[in-house]
Amino acid sequence: MGDTTTTSDDEAPSGATAASTARAPFAPWDRRDLPGMFSVAETARRVGNYKWTEMKLFEALGGWIATVPELDIKMRLGAHCYHHAWHADLWNQRLPELREMKPERLTVPANDAIVRFIAAMTEPEAPELTIEKLVGVYRVLIPRFISAYTYHRNNTSEITDAPTIRSINFILQDEFDDWRDGEMMLQSLITTPEDVQRAASHQAKLETIMVEAGGITGPGSIGGSSSDGF
Amino acid sequence: MRQFFPVEDLARDERFVQTNMAERLADTRNPMEPASNRKSAKSRSAGNRLTPDRPDASDRARGLMHGIMVGEIQALEGAGRTAHDFEAGDGSGDTIPFELKLDMARQAWDEARHVEISAKLGDWMGTELGEFQENTVLFEAACSNDPVLRLAGVNRALEGLAIDVFTQMKEFGDLAGDPYLEFCEDWMLADEVTHVKMGSDWLRKVTEKDPDRRTKALEFQQVVDKLFSFGGARGDHEESSFKLARRFRELAGFTDDENDTINKLGVDAFNERSQAVKQAQDAASAFADA
Amino acid sequence: MAALVAGQVSVDPAEFTQVKYDANEIAAIVGSLAETLGVSNSISLVVDETTLLAKITCSIDAPSSDATILINAMSGAIENTKHLTTLGVNQTQTSVGRMLLRARDRMRADFAGAGADDDLTLAESAAWDTYCAGRLARAGIEINTQRWRYNHRNRFGFSNAGDADFERLWAADELSWSEVVAGIADI
CATH class of the missing domain: 1.20.1280 (Monooxygenase)
Known part of the structure; x- marks a missing residue:
């Protein structure tokens, strides 16, 4: 290379002109942007909160399997239990990449209210309380996961934090699928005005604690700081 | 939700009726086909093994499939409870490693699929959900409050039993030419070998620096294995209903010595059960003669 | 111990010790079943309660329409599979019902070629x-x-x-x- 007297092996095919391979680093259709709202430390904090909450969720789903008499729901809880364990694992693997070499140090709840939320969500145990169990997971917690993950994905740097985005995309697919499963199970269980009341009052009770918590990662889970204009 | 969940509270719909080992052992009838009733000692159906050439093959296969299904439900519940009951930690005391919790969640998904498969197979074989009594011995015996004992009880003893039973059912499906049974059992067997291996690996790892704890866990496993031999229904001996699936057990981390021990437990249990049945039947005859 | 006789049906043993079966209840189920199926013959049902297996066979004492129907059942054949050691109504109807129909078939001349149950x-x-x-x-x-x-x-x-x-x-x-x-x- 660099030799002006090229051998026949390096010559372009007869009659052809060698085309340049120099291109812009980003193709015209690649509109990813560099700026992001989160520093490494802030990303790690959020990821730690995600992991803690996903763990609490898969533990709850696993524990409830033995407590629900409805066979189809029992089996769905088993499948969903693994989905959330896998999410926790993805976040556990991400933490060291975010300079947290002891992942358990950041595997914490966002605040005390989230701890109270989990306690309230996992309180129902009796076999006749399937509606309450499902409402807590599928009408309160998973919608909060979907919103927190969506906010994170849409506001982090598409270039520097691509690994987090990739995980979130996989996770969100599960969250949407599980939410749909859960909502359909609930709709099949809620068949009387009394059931509606039960579901709504339990949802309101849990939502109140979640609002106090500010979401999965605390206040700012989906933005909401004054600079956002909300 | 409580940390530990008692077997008597396992939630079921009204179709399911549960029983336990004490009730089953109180049944003094002979569970084995008397040798005098068999057409030929050389026939495949001469023993108690489930083979298609038994006159009662279809109904026994249906009953066994239902037993597998409720066993899978209990295994699903057991795996879910292990994911729930113990905090993530270094494995000491009431804690288990984070990765072990993840494995238990994965196992819960696998067992959920096995329930789905078993329910579909039950339908294929003409069995209704809850048609047969559910023995809760699997959850009761396997779900200890000590996480290491649970690994021994659930992942090695219970799932080891599943390997033996699935191998038997796979062979039955193959011989009968049933296109679904053999296929499904083959897939479930693959999962069970994974679960037993998981248990073997974790048991070794968690008790690495605590030989006493390991010994206690293996002793507990023997107790559960004897219980799971169901009065000698499992083992290499002629009268057993299920043969030990030694090749798959080896893949799952059982040593030859361990398999020999399980086989011996089966023979012991068979002899004890035979003696108990004989005593009960002598007593019944005496009553009838009177 | 003598068999229990109720109408056209006799059940042996009259009293069970290893299972919670009631000979009167068995006789009532079998009698009602026979009526449903239009079987008016005498029926002798012998239950082996020493085994939980479910084999059941039948024979007739003569190839005629007024033959007595002899049924031998292991206890599992009429057991409630949801509550073991107790009698199952549907199981009894299904097992004994098949035997009553077999016996009725055996009374027909064109079933002369059918071997005994144990030889089938x-x-x-x-x-x-x-x-x-x-x-x-x-x-x-x-x-x-x-x-x-x-x-x-x-x-x-x-x-x-x-x-x-x-x-x-x-x-x-x-x-x-x-x-x-x-x-x-x-x-």
């Missing part, structure tokens, strides 16, 4: 069971059709031909023995 091949027995179970279902007894289809497939193969034979037998009412076992030639 597995395929002959399965074909006859399918024929009996179909008739029981039409008589109003609760029968899981798929159970019998599966049993038939285990003997006649998991194939379209086997399934067609099942449908033929299931829907039939007045077959001769040679018609019952006609499908065996195709296995």
